[in-house]
Amino acid sequence: MGTSVADYRRSIRALLAPLAQREPVVRPLERALGLALARDLAAPLSLPPFDNSQMDGFAVQSGDFGARHEGSVRQFAVAKPIPAGAAPVPLGVGQAAPIMTGAMLPAGADAVVPVERAQPPRFPDATELSDHARVVLPAAEPGSYVRRAGSDVAAGDVVLAAGARLGPAQLGLAAALGLTEVPVRAPLRVAVISTGAELAASGQPLLPGQIYDSNGTLLVAALHEAGIEARATAVRSDDPDALRAVLADCAESADLLVTTGGVSKGAFEATKLALADADVExxxxxxxxxxxxxxxTVAGVPFLGFPGNPVSCWVSWEVLLRPVLAELLGSPAARPRLRLPLADPLDSPSGKLQVRRARLGDDGRVSLVGGPGSHLLGALAASDALVLAPEDVTELDAGADVEVWLL
Amino acid sequence: MGTSVADYRRSIRALLAPLAQREPVVRPLERALGLALARDLAAPLSLPPFDNSQMDGFAVQSGDFGARHEGSVRQFAVAKPIPAGAAPVPLGVGQAAPIMTGAMLPAGADAVVPVERAQPPRFPDATELSDHARVVLPAAEPGSYVRRAGSDVAAGDVVLAAGARLGPAQLGLAAALGLTEVPVRAPLRVAVISTGAELAASGQPLLPGQIYDSNGTLLVAALHEAGIEARATAVRSDDPDALRAVLADCAESADLLVTTGGVSKGAFEATKLALADADVExxxxxxxxxxxxxxxTVAGVPFLGFPGNPVSCWVSWEVLLRPVLAELLGSPAARPRLRLPLADPLDSPSGKLQVRRARLGDDGRVSLVGGPGSHLLGALAASDALVLAPEDVTELDAGADVEVWLL
Structure with missing residues (x-):
């Protein structure tokens, strides 16, 4: 029944493994979105960097309450307020300092009492402060409403591993750690070459038998969305020389060459003919x-020949190439994979992994969109998930759990 | 217990509704990724544009077989092969034309027999063809292995509705329909302004009580990832005049102003103080x-004041702003929402929607990452999902189904 998908992914992985060894580049945070970290990132400082208040309240020394019991309270002298960003003076015995969320806990304090639990339940104003304001507070446990230094991240911890995809949260974390740039794996540069004598030039009227090329737009957009640099070229003939010339040209500036079309069993398979003498299987x-x-490989550059039907070409990207890049390079992210119940029954050819386009419903079931046909681009555009029926499955009833990849 | 999230989203929707009325812009397909279609898109042609072959095989007239029965076969004269892209000559009676996948069915043919079912099971070569080659084929049903014109998309059909997000599949569909550009809703321009006297300038050493701003990087990256234009500014003081000046400046070129910090109940809430006389609640x-x-609104521009803790600020984007933009403008896409079992028990405050960071496990369960604390940026960077525990939930056991948003 042909090569298994798992085996073929291993072949792609072996082909692309050298791409993981490229020299890292350093990018400012604002230009690193979607790229993969090239090295483990150890925290240069702790987060929070210092003990700070979780609430607007009063910083106190819990020991000042003496022996605590249910309902015990104590009156404190109100010290100078501590806004966020200030370096506070040490807290004296019997003092309580108004402290704002995120502000540094003063030396001598070990707990915060939220302002709404104080009597009166508000911060004294400037006049009251200058007039030796006092406040009555309920007893506090040591550490209450205090965010300890290092409770999120301890200095020296590896907070992001090599290969981690840098999304908003990861970049935010790097910024919080004071970093302004990060070493990343350089984005891949992929040349996408659509082939076929049936391809009309975009913007020109269709002649009989012609179609517009959608594979270039489809694949390049998919690659861009995945954080990969990509450019589309079309070879609108079955002339092997024309395709070889374009491949040689693209090989000069690409890390990976991807053609679409001309790999089947017909009598005019341009890609097969063009690469008959190349190191291509x-x-x-x-x-x-x-x-x-x-x-x-073509001209020393890794080469993948995808089939020409748009859905086949896109499925080749999603099911074959993307998972390998996710595992090998860390970017793009792998698609979230779940097991969810089918809304419809499904037939699948024995011995083949069937990949169907689907939609995730509000009820948590997946509905198939369109048939299995590889030309159904309209149906693809209406889908937000893939359903994968494994090789040994020939039919599934509605309600059966199936592997779903969310797009 | 405060304003409900549903009510607040309605307020944001009302605030931002005028943004849906902006004049559409026309973008070439290669610059439309991630944007929302401004108008319904009707197909200018059918897909496929003509009846074509689903297989490499022989195009035949099914009526030529006469009365079909189990195992009936017939010999045909082999006509000129039809490659993809060619305008075929009509098929004569008793002829079978070698036809390649995607090639136009000739007039007179209504079915295709796959080449591997032919006798001999291959295409004749040039010599055989010039020598009046013949082929024996099994009987075919009308329409078999034929992709009918319009079977994917019929000319005139609305294939993408106004507001549809233009991902790879949607752009590929537009290309297949011969389009080179599409009318889109212009990307939003958002100004992100971090506030707080505790913010150190990036690249400078931290003084006691200071932290590095992560909200600007975090929010701008999240907005960029969502296809929104965004720029970060920091106001590193609690000076209301400084913040007002920056807001006025940003209002000149932004569709939406978002501040972080200074909206709580402390004694030094810069955003609240700066906007005390503005039309802001x-x-x-x-x-x-x-x-x-x-x-x-500030200076006539919609304004949202997010809280200053990084997780609070990011949750405000994900749970409040993003869903409204998805519904109102079509881009970004809403997060996929599922009900999945919890790997851990969960406590949640009564009367509040609790939003926890989580990871989706291989077993389909979600594990909470870090605690509920809004300062836990390291934990956020390790998560790939959100768990939403509704207002009326105070505890959930491990195994209980919960609402999950996949990031």
Missing amino acids: FVHLAMQPGGPQGIG | FVHLAMQPGGPQGIG
């Missing part, structure tokens, strides 16, 4: 759609 | 974290 995968595939 | 939401919020 053409295989048939046990996958529907996306069975015919090419893999190898 | 400060409220407390029944949500943890992210309770204190500001909403209104």
